[in-house]
Amino acid sequence: MSSPDAGPPRPPRDERPPDDTGRRIKVWFRFVPREDWLPYDTEGLWATRLSADTARVDNVPFLQDGVAEGETVRFTTDADGVHWAEGRVADSGNCTVRVLPLPDGPLGRDARAVHARLAPFGLGGEVFSAEFPLVAFTVPGGADLRAIKELLVRGQDEGWWHFEVSCSTEAWRAA
Structure with a gap:
C-alpha cells in the first residue's frame, strides 16, 4: 500500500480482452473508512478472472468487510481499465x-x-x-x-x- 495521502496505487489498464479467463487481475473494493482506523476508502485484492465480469478473490482482505479469500465477486471495468467490485456472487465457505x-x-x-x-x-x-x-x-x-x-x-x-x-x-x- 502507498501512503495514505496518495491513496492506493491503481493498476495499469488491462491489455487483454475481457474474456481472458484464468488471468490474475486486481479487483478494487470501495468502502467508507472507519473512524479511528486506517484512512483508506479502497482496497485492491488479487483475483482470478472467471468470466468477463466475475473473479475469484485470491488473497485475504485487510480492510474490506464481508468478503473472504475464495469468494466469487462480480465486477465492472471503468474507462481506465480498473475493475471495481459490485458484489459477491458465490461464497467460499471461508x-x-x-x-x-x-x-x-x-x-x-x-x-x-x-x-x-x-x-x-x-x-x-x-x-x-x-x-x-x-x-x-x-x-x-x-x-x-x-x-x-x-x-x-x-x-x-x-x-x-x-x-x-x-x-x-x-x-x-x-x-
Missing part, C-alpha cells in the same frame, strides 16, 4: 479474521508471534506492514472453528491482541 497484537501485551508488536499462535490450526496470514502489524487470516470452513474462536477470545482476554471477524459463515457463528 472466514476472514484480523488480529492486531497489542504493543504493550506479551506478544508486543510481533506479527510472527501471532502467526505462531495460530499455526497449529494450519492458518497462514498476511501482515499489513512492520509499522502496523495487523495480521489477516483466511479461516477455511473445514478448520476447527470452535478451537480457533476459543484461542482468539483467550488471546484478547489475556491482552495478546485485539481481533475482529470481518467475514463469517453460519458455521463460524454456530461454532
Whole structure:
C-alpha cells in the first residue's frame, strides 16, 4: 500500500480482452473508512478472472468487510481499465479474521508471534506492514472453528491482541 495521502496505487489498464479467463487481475473494493482506523476508502485484492465480469478473490482482505479469500465477486471495468467490485456472487465457505497484537501485551508488536499462535490450526496470514502489524487470516470452513474462536477470545482476554471477524459463515457463528 502507498501512503495514505496518495491513496492506493491503481493498476495499469488491462491489455487483454475481457474474456481472458484464468488471468490474475486486481479487483478494487470501495468502502467508507472507519473512524479511528486506517484512512483508506479502497482496497485492491488479487483475483482470478472467471468470466468477463466475475473473479475469484485470491488473497485475504485487510480492510474490506464481508468478503473472504475464495469468494466469487462480480465486477465492472471503468474507462481506465480498473475493475471495481459490485458484489459477491458465490461464497467460499471461508472466514476472514484480523488480529492486531497489542504493543504493550506479551506478544508486543510481533506479527510472527501471532502467526505462531495460530499455526497449529494450519492458518497462514498476511501482515499489513512492520509499522502496523495487523495480521489477516483466511479461516477455511473445514478448520476447527470452535478451537480457533476459543484461542482468539483467550488471546484478547489475556491482552495478546485485539481481533475482529470481518467475514463469517453460519458455521463460524454456530461454532
